[in-house]
Amino acid sequence: MKTILYFTRNPMKAMAAWLASVFIGTASCQAGYLQTEFIDNSDDFRAVFDWTFPAAGADNAGPFVGGNKNWTVVSLNSNTTPNGPGVRNLVILAQHAPATQKPAAGVGPNPEKGVLVFPTILRPKPGQPFARTLTDATRIVHAFPDPNRAPHSDYFIGILKVPMIGNPTIKVFGKHVGVQNPFEASFENFSNEPLMGSFTPSYGKDAFGPDISFGTVQPGKSVKKTLPNKDAKAPSDFFVSVHGSVETQTTLAFLGETDDASGVSELELAALTEMLTGNDGFLTPMLRDSTLESNLFVFVNLLQWLGADGTFNPLQTYDITGGVNDLLPGYFISTTPITLGFDGTPQGTPFAGKVFAAGGIDGRALSVPEPSSLVLVGCAILTFAAWPSAGWRLTRKNSRVAAMRSHYLGD
Numbered sequence: 001m002k003t004i005l006y007f008t009r010n011p012m013k014a015m016a017a018w019l020a021s022v023f024i025g026t027a028s029c030q031a032g033y034l035q036t037e038f039i040d041n042s043d044d045f046r047a048v049f050d051w052t053f054p055a056a057g058a059d060n061a062g063p064f065v066g067g068n069k070n071w072t073v074v075s076l077n078s079n080t081t082p083n084g085p086g087v088r089n090l091v092i093l094a095q096h097a098p099a100t101q102k103p104a105a106g107v108g109p110n111p112e113k114g115v116l117v118f119p120t121i122l123r124p125k126p127g128q129p130f131a132r133t134l135t136d137a138t139r140i141v142h143a144f145p146d147p148n149r150a151p152h153s154d155y156f157i158g159i160l161k162v163p164m165i166g167n168p169t170i171k172v173f174g175k176h177v178g179v180q181n182p183f184e185a186s187f188e189n190f191s192n193e194p195l196m197g198s199f200t201p202s203y204g205k206d207a208f209g210p211d212i213s214f215g216t217v218q219p220g221k222s223v224k225k226t227l228p229n230k231d232a233k234a235p236s237d238f239f240v241s242v243h244g245s246v247e248t249q250t251t252l253a254f255l256g257e258t259d260d261a262s263g264v265s266e267l268e269l270a271a272l273t274e275m276l277t278g279n280d281g282f283l284t285p286m287l288r289d290s291t292l293e294s295n296l297f298v299f300v301n302l303l304q305w306l307g308a309d310g311t312f313n314p315l316q317t318y319d320i321t322g323g324v325n326d327l328l329p330g331y332f333i334s335t336t337p338i339t340l341g342f343d344g345t346p347q348g349t350p351f352a353g354k355v356f357a358a359g360g361i362d363g364r365a366l367s368v369p370e371p372s373s374l375v376l377v378g379c380a381i382l383t384f385a386a387w388p389s390a391g392w393r394l395t396r397k398n399s400r401v402a403a404m405r406s407h408y409l410g411d
Helices: 013-024 268-276 303-306
Strands: 033-040 042-050 058-062 072-080 087-095 113-120 132-141 152-162 169-177 183-187 195-202 212-217 222-227 237-241 247-257 264-267 282-289 298-303 317-320 331-334 353-365 375-377 381-383
Touching: 042 072, 087 152, 087 169, 113 132, 113 152, 113 282, 132 303, 152 268, 152 303, 169 268, 183 195, 183 212, 183 237, 183 268, 195 222, 212 222, 237 282, 237 353, 247 268, 247 282, 247 303, 247 353, 264 268, 268 282, 268 303, 268 353, 282 303, 298 303
Parallel strands: 132 247, 247 298
Antiparallel strands: 033 042, 042 169, 058 072, 072 087, 087 113, 132 152, 152 169, 183 222, 183 353, 195 212, 195 237, 237 247, 247 264, 282 353, 298 331, 317 353, 375 381
16 A cells, blocks of 8 residues: 655745745846756746856846746846855746747736745865756646636746756746646566556545556566546556565655645646656656565655656666665665655665666656547548546645755755
């Protein structure tokens, strides 16, 4: 049985709110950020910045408006911390505005600002290089006067990469979503042993879907299933149970912040998968104990795995210490069921030993046909229909701004 728990108190929330309120009023254009890309579509955007990461002083810039005037990176704001030289915080504000082009979903702009916070950023020291990837994500909702109207949401993702050599890179993503696309999960067996299992979607705190058995998967074969919506909600994570001689239980989710909770939660799978991978989807390793003696419990923060460009090879082995390995960003491996702390940190009994990629877990958002009127082609009449509405209702707080830190940020 899945045992991921949620906690809604975040001790950094008040500090981040204060920082953001200051930055909104004092942001100024400085030379610390060089915009290298801004893809500005009606439904989504991606902006990329090169950051000089000054040793001291405030480093604030903005706004950066997309060329089509749909999305805006309102401000990039950084200050040094009391933790010593070369340690900075970064707060990013982004907005689906001016939104001069109406999204396909039909609603925009949204005056609310998405807030992404990266605390305690360390610059590599000479002679002690290391690479680090930090991630944050949030969802904000459009507030409609009509309570019968299905709400639309804007999602924002920030990825900060601190390389071993050179300047850090900041990537900011945004996406407007009306009806959530369906989500498809698949499993491929890389091992020489037949494996049985199931997928189990969930839809927020304690809202689990049905176990979807995929039966026995022979070596070299794969299976895929569509994860259903439940009570008009889209899946926010999915749980994969795979067993043969031993069992591995893997939970995969995008950790971030939502409008209906004050702490770290799980965001909708389809929306964030599409933001970071398009139609390709993601592929992650399904790990088993190399000795085939221990059952494993695994949590994967997909935001960190994809943000760090995680890759693997079938049957690749890993030495696990304290439940983690640098080659598995976003992973935590335990010998007991895993819970999530209030800040999203996975908690369990860290596994120590060797594991191997016995399979691959794949996920992707399925495309939904756009609605259309009847179209006559010769004597034939083709009817195109939209996917049924899967709208859900949330409460947006104007003061929403918070920081999240993950166990996998490289500390």
